[in-house]
Amino acid sequence: MGAEDYLRDYLKQDSFFQNKVALQPNYHPEDINHRENEITKITKILAPILKGHKPSNVFMYGKTGTGKTLCAKHVIQQINTVANENNKKIITLYVNCKLKRVADTEYRLVAELARMLGTELPITGLPTDEVYNVFFKIVNIQECPILLILDEIDQLVKKAGDDLIYNLTRINGELEKSHITLVGISNDLSFADNLDPRVKSSLSEEELIFPPYNAPQIQDILRQRSEKAFKKNTVEQGVVEKCAAYAARDHGDARRALELLRVAGEIAEREGKNSIALEQIDEAEDKIERDRVVELVKNQPKQFQACLYSIIQIVSNSKDEVYTGDVYEFYKQLCDKTDLRPLTQRRISDIIGEFDMFGVVNAKIVSKGRYGRTREIKIGLPQEVKKKVLNILNVELGL
Numbered sequence: 001m002g003a004e005d006y007l008r009d010y011l012k013q014d015s016f017f018q019n020k021v022a023l024q025p026n027y028h029p030e031d032i033n034h035r036e037n038e039i040t041k042i043t044k045i046l047a048p049i050l051k052g053h054k055p056s057n058v059f060m061y062g063k064t065g066t067g068k069t070l071c072a073k074h075v076i077q078q079i080n081t082v083a084n085e086n087n088k089k090i091i092t093l094y095v096n097c098k099l100k101r102v103a104d105t106e107y108r109l110v111a112e113l114a115r116m117l118g119t120e121l122p123i124t125g126l127p128t129d130e131v132y133n134v135f136f137k138i139v140n141i142q143e144c145p146i147l148l149i150l151d152e153i154d155q156l157v158k159k160a161g162d163d164l165i166y167n168l169t170r171i172n173g174e175l176e177k178s179h180i181t182l183v184g185i186s187n188d189l190s191f192a193d194n195l196d197p198r199v200k201s202s203l204s205e206e207e208l209i210f211p212p213y214n215a216p217q218i219q220d221i222l223r224q225r226s227e228k229a230f231k232k233n234t235v236e237q238g239v240v241e242k243c244a245a246y247a248a249r250d251h252g253d254a255r256r257a258l259e260l261l262r263v264a265g266e267i268a269e270r271e272g273k274n275s276i277a278l279e280q281i282d283e284a285e286d287k288i289e290r291d292r293v294v295e296l297v298k299n300q301p302k303q304f305q306a307c308l309y310s311i312i313q314i315v316s317n318s319k320d321e322v323y324t325g326d327v328y329e330f331y332k333q334l335c336d337k338t339d340l341r342p343l344t345q346r347r348i349s350d351i352i353g354e355f356d357m358f359g360v361v362n363a364k365i366v367s368k369g370r371y372g373r374t375r376e377i378k379i380g381l382p383q384e385v386k387k388k389v390l391n392i393l394n395v396e397l398g399l
């Protein structure tokens with residue numbers, strides 16, 4: 001079919017979607033299912049803020065896609081609503097620390113908070129002490145309670161250290177008419193254990209864990225969103241169940257479930273189907289996995305890319321088993337061609353191990369008699385993905 005014909009047909013075809021936004025990750029659903037307990041707990045912990053008292057700081061954690069951000073934002077909204085109704089001044093600040101630039105350094109984050117409170121700090125130049133002094137004054141003149149949500153707080157600590165959390169929790173001792181309550185959120189379950197004990201105890205005065213959803217719970221979440229997103233009778237029976245089952249395979253991740261359903265819808269529409277069927281879930285799963293690998297490969301450092309390129313070339317062109325040494329020989333020649341400084345074989349072996357962890361290659365450690373241990377290497381990607389990866393590597397390495 002020619003392009004024009006396709007476009008004519010496409011235009012005639014009814015879209016499945018009536019409100020695609022409802023499947024986007026940042027969509028705020030009216031009802032939040034299966035999180036009553038968590039929402040009640042956060043609400044009760046934070047409620048004193050409405051009376052001007054300082055609530056405990058809260059640390060919320062749980063695996064990805066378990067509704068942490070959604071529930072936190074929901075509770076802030078409710079607090080703001082009730083505060084407004086009663087003419088109470090409360091400031092709520094939400095920061096996603098994963099966002100580039102906002103939370104890369106202690107200075108940047110404090111500057112961002114100051115900006116949210118209406119004061120621009122100079123981009124750089126102030127010594128840290130001075131920044132806190134200025135910030136302290138800005139907070140003090142608000143004369144009201146402040147609720148600060150630091151989402152993905154592990155990213156902040158990874159980039160900027162945990163001094164900032166310490167300083168923010170200490171600031172209250174000196175404030176007169178304002179106070180800051182911290183709500184930290186993380187999907188890194190070991191994050192709090194690696195914090196300085198003083199920081200940990202002040203951040204997690206209260207702790208709240210978000211357990212993963214089970215498959216039936218994900219079904220409920222999906223059903224509610226898919227009714228909003230798709231027109232009637234466009235989603236075949238069993239589709240929601242299958243999405244939920246896939247998303248619950250590893251751990252119950254609602255974001256992944258919603259993404260699967262959205263991508264399945266897009267595929268069905270692109271293929272000119274009348275409805276979304278079970279097979280589109282598999283296609284969607286493949287596509288998402290493919291995109292994941294492509295992203296991953298693109299974002300690797302050059303040395304990693306050179307190593308992966310060597311693996312793919314040598315494994316694809318060899319009839320025998322491939323070991324680390326074979327990859328290393330190829331890699332050294334590739335370095336010559338591409339002006340890279342070769343790493344040691346030891347290091348390359350580690351990198352191969354990392355690709356194994358990502359599921360891109362399978363690198364079993366085997367014993368080769370007196371030569372010691374080495375890795376037996378296979379490619380862990382479907383043929384079509386492998387081709388795509390190779391194309392990317394050709395471009396990235398300038399081959």
Ligand SMILES: Nc1ncnc2c1ncn2[C@@H]1O[C@H](COP(=O)(O)OP(=O)(O)OP(=O)(O)O)[C@@H](O)[C@H]1O
Pocket residue numbers: 024025026027028029031032033034035062063064065066067068069070071186187221254255258
């Ligand atoms: N109980 C629920 N009801 C309806 N939608 C939900 C529910 N839980 C999660 N979702 C939806 O799933 C997606 C992921 O949720 P959310 O962003 O809150 O996860 P998270 O725990 O913050 O994950 P991460 O740690 O990766 O940031 C969002 O689109 C959200 O709207």
Ligand SMILES: [Mg+2]
Pocket residue numbers: 068069070151
């Ligand atoms: Mg989140």
